[in-house]
Amino acid sequence: MSTALVTGATSGIGLGFARRLASDGYDLVVVARDEKRLDALAGELRAAGVGTEVIVADLGDRQQLAGVEERLRDREHPVNVLVNNAGFSINQRFVGGDVEAEQSLIDVMVTPVMRLCHAALPGMVERKHGAVINVSSVASFLPFSTYSASKSWVTFFTQSLATELEATGVRAMAVCPGFVRTEFHERAGIDIDRSNDTWWLEVDDVVRQAMDDLRRGKAISVPGSAYRALVAGTHLLPRDALRRAARFRRSRLAGRRQ
Numbered sequence: 001m002s003t004a005l006v007t008g009a010t011s012g013i014g015l016g017f018a019r020r021l022a023s024d025g026y027d028l029v030v031v032a033r034d035e036k037r038l039d040a041l042a043g044e045l046r047a048a049g050v051g052t053e054v055i056v057a058d059l060g061d062r063q064q065l066a067g068v069e070e071r072l073r074d075r076e077h078p079v080n081v082l083v084n085n086a087g088f089s090i091n092q093r094f095v096g097g098d099v100e101a102e103q104s105l106i107d108v109m110v111t112p113v114m115r116l117c118h119a120a121l122p123g124m125v126e127r128k129h130g131a132v133i134n135v136s137s138v139a140s141f142l143p144f145s146t147y148s149a150s151k152s153w154v155t156f157f158t159q160s161l162a163t164e165l166e167a168t169g170v171r172a173m174a175v176c177p178g179f180v181r182t183e184f185h186e187r188a189g190i191d192i193d194r195s196n197d198t199w200w201l202e203v204d205d206v207v208r209q210a211m212d213d214l215r216r217g218k219a220i221s222v223p224g225s226a227y228r229a230l231v232a233g234t235h236l237l238p239r240d241a242l243r244r245a246a247r248f249r250r251s252r253l254a255g256r257r258q
Helices: 012-023 035-047 062-072 099-109 111-127 146-164 184-188 203-215 225-234 239-257
Strands: 003-007 027-032 052-056 081-084 130-135 170-175
Touching: 003 012, 003 062, 003 111, 012 027, 012 035, 012 081, 012 130, 012 203, 027 035, 035 052, 052 062, 062 111, 081 111, 099 111, 099 146, 111 130, 111 146, 111 170, 130 146, 130 203, 146 170, 170 203
Parallel strands: 003 027, 003 081, 027 052, 081 130, 130 170
Antiparallel strands: none
């Protein structure tokens, strides 16, 4: 039986991946901070006959992160698929904002992705089979904030992994969704219009597209035709135009916060 490890598994895209991988026949190692939610998810999965391990960990804490790394290095109980999904956003400007909040974001969004990939990949390469899915964002192509900068790191790091892993039998892919109907924005205190279906994606659609793209061997998965067009445009527009778009977005969000 193959095993998948999913971080941030109790809600949103992480939960979507956990359920999809379980339905595809994987046993699960689910990782998150919220023990109560993890236990509820484990109960759901076990009731469906899915072997499930629970790791309660705040990935921003290096000691707790080390426990997840150790699980990924376990050759006797190998993890075949790693989904790095844990993350959050903060609703503030960088200048004058809380620098500790910015640091926490980087500690959760960047360092665990690097360290968990480093822990998981040697065993996958040795077995000549496996996959890493790093959940990034369409924001990684746009100059918005520390959040978009950290996601840019995830996207380009994953592309470099995909190149390094060629001909090993192991795949690496970054998933770059836009707005997804989850609790993500509410948790960050970001009030945005959910009425335009053009820009809003469903979790199951994001996960389905990602798994299809993984099978196709893609290094980047961008769910939704509108977002694929947007990302294509970012490669064509001058940097100044992208910065103007970022300023417009920030002004709109600031207006909603007032």
